[in-house]
Amino acid sequence: MSNVEGAVVSHQEPERSSGYVQSLDRGLAVIRAFDAEHPRLTLSDVARRTGLTRAAARRFLHTLVDLGYVAADGRLFALRPRVLELGYAYLSSLGLPEIARPHLERLATAVGESASASVLDGSDITYVARVASRRIMSVDLGVGTRLPAYATSMGRVLLAGLPEDEVDAHLGDLAALTRYTITDRDQLFAELARVREQGWSIVDEELEEGLRSLAAPVRDRTGRVVAAVNVSTAARRGSATTMLAETLPHLLAAADAITSDLVANR
The missing domain is CATH 1.10.10.10 (Winged helix-like DNA-binding domain superfamily/Winged helix DNA-binding domain)
Structure with missing residues (x-):
């Protein structure tokens, strides 16, 4: 497109x-x-x-x-x-926003940063739930916001959860959104392989300079990745290493809790 x-x-x-x-x-x-x-x-x-x-x-x-x-x-x-x-009909049938929100609220409180959940839609991610602690991007984010999957932590978690032969169809044009954005397909595929293996993704100033985000997958009862949750912060607040040490355990726990509730609800 x-x-x-x-x-x-x-x-x-x-x-x-x-x-x-x-x-x-x-x-x-x-x-x-x-x-x-x-x-x-x-x-x-x-x-x-x-x-x-x-x-x-x-x-x-x-x-x-x-x-x-x-x-x-x-x-x-x-x-x-x-x-x-048109959108609420989909969100209501999904059930994910209602299930995710209390976990996102606890996550945001625990780490002191904004927490979100999204699903993959074509080459974009679409936000289905969000708890904002402060505004850290140049645009407002809310339910229904769409962002390019290839340059976001949640997008990479969702792309990594696809069968490898389906990933390319969800990439679109890899435009440089900042000077740090990965735009080489081979390099991006290598990064997705890393995400697939480690079970989380960190994206540092690739979507917007000054923004760092960390994401983890939400799965259905078959183990398929159906959504992603993330925490976003201003890069100036600390290093990526510090974010991984302090935030990743809380994020993984929230993703696991949402997965458990989602499976129990289906």
């Missing part, structure tokens, strides 16, 4: 199933055109970010307005709260 200027249109059409409905795909693309950096868009903006014609973008926007998912204010369009129903 191209990320040039925030575009959400895919330039390389994947193979579609016989039941594929193009109009639904395009309607969802219009919803995805809106994000934290682009909360209000004109018709032309939507057409450009989705690759749709203006006429098609207009039809989809007005349909979404009629359905209550988009609001229109003059030339500008914006998502309405009802769009959250």
Whole structure:
């Protein structure tokens, strides 16, 4: 999926199933055109970010307005709260946020840092639960936030949990987000092998300079990695070695506790 200027249109059409409905795909693309950096868009903006014609973008926007998912204010369009129903239906069926939250709260209290849980969605991770102790990133993180899997500790835990022949399909373009980001595929695969063997991942200033995070996997009853939990901190607060010594035991205990509750709940 191209990320040039925030575009959400895919330039390389994947193979579609016989039941594929193009109009639904395009309607969802219009919803995805809106994000934290682009909360209000004109018709032309939507057409450009989705690759749709203006006429098609207009039809989809007005349909979404009629359905209550988009609001229109003059030339500008914006998502309405009802769009959250689409995500909450998934989160409710998952059960993970409710199970993870008390453990994340205890983890955040124990280490004095923010704690989160996420799942893999394509080449991104999606936050499904978060307990914030302080803001340490330049963007606000919350439920529904998406970040590139390859450059995040939770993403690497989730990628390492996949069969090796499936990993490449979830990587996308390895863009350099900071001067420290791993962008070489062979180097990244070597790092994922390390994560797979040791059972946790630490990412030091690869997503955003000044940010360090540590993650561990959550598994289902078959042992498959289904989610990841992490702790994030400002790199200036101490060394990576100190973080591993002081935080990793608490993180692994929280991940194991969430795994146990998730298995018992299914």
